[in-house]
Amino acid sequence: MSRTILDLMINGERHEILIEPHWTLLHVLRKVIGMTGTKENCLEAECGVCTVLLDGKSVNSCILLAMQASGCHVTTIEGIGDPEHLHPLQTAFIEAGAVQCGYCIPGMILTAKSYLEENPGYIPTRDEVREALAGTLCRCTGYRKIIDAVVLAAERMAAAGVR
Missing domain, CATH: 1.10.150.120 ([2Fe-2S]-binding domain)
Structure with a gap:
């Protein structure tokens, strides 16, 4: 399968990655980038544990193709606070x-x-x-x-x- 370069802005950092068109944002976050704060469970948008913010709006990353996040700001749990400055x-x-x-x-x-x-x-x-x-x-x-x-x-x- 042919891969495509995807430019993502995640938690204020730019990530340029090579992806397959069928990959979900959840897959890219966890398996490609290594951000495991976003959890994987039902893979059908039924449970909400994979929720991230896309331009400030909550979305289920398990059913959102990574390509759909191109040009958007993605916020994961890792992006809203740190141990010294919790949200x-x-x-x-x-x-x-x-x-x-x-x-x-x-x-x-x-x-x-x-x-x-x-x-x-x-x-x-x-x-x-x-x-x-x-x-x-x-x-x-x-x-x-x-x-x-x-x-x-x-x-x-x-x-x-x-x-």
């Missing part, structure tokens, strides 16, 4: 005890980030957060602590004017 969502997830096995957490955090950025300064209700996260499944929790974490982050982000 408010990361801090809230830790403080609320929302992290259990951690498998779904990158997708949850990025989905929540996209939702909160679409509604800057707004503090959502628990039901609104539940609806916003509906496409990302967690096998370990009853979602209560995850929802607590998103509301806590929204409150802090609104108070600080952070996006």
Whole structure:
């Protein structure tokens, strides 16, 4: 199969890679670039653990062809904070005890980030957060602590004017 050069902007860094046209963004992130924070599970856009941000909007990277991300800014969990400067969502997830096995957490955090950025300064209700996260499944929790974490982050982000 013929390969194509793809120019991707991931977490603010340019990556020029040789790909096959059928490769998904998930495959490129994990297997080609080595960013394993984005998780692989259903490969059918049913569970949300592969969520990344494409120009700030949450997408399932398991069904998005890598070529479709050309010219866009891709943000993975590795791109929203570092150990010394966590994103408010990361801090809230830790403080609320929302992290259990951690498998779904990158997708949850990025989905929540996209939702909160679409509604800057707004503090959502628990039901609104539940609806916003509906496409990302967690096998370990009853979602209560995850929802607590998103509301806590929204409150802090609104108070600080952070996006």
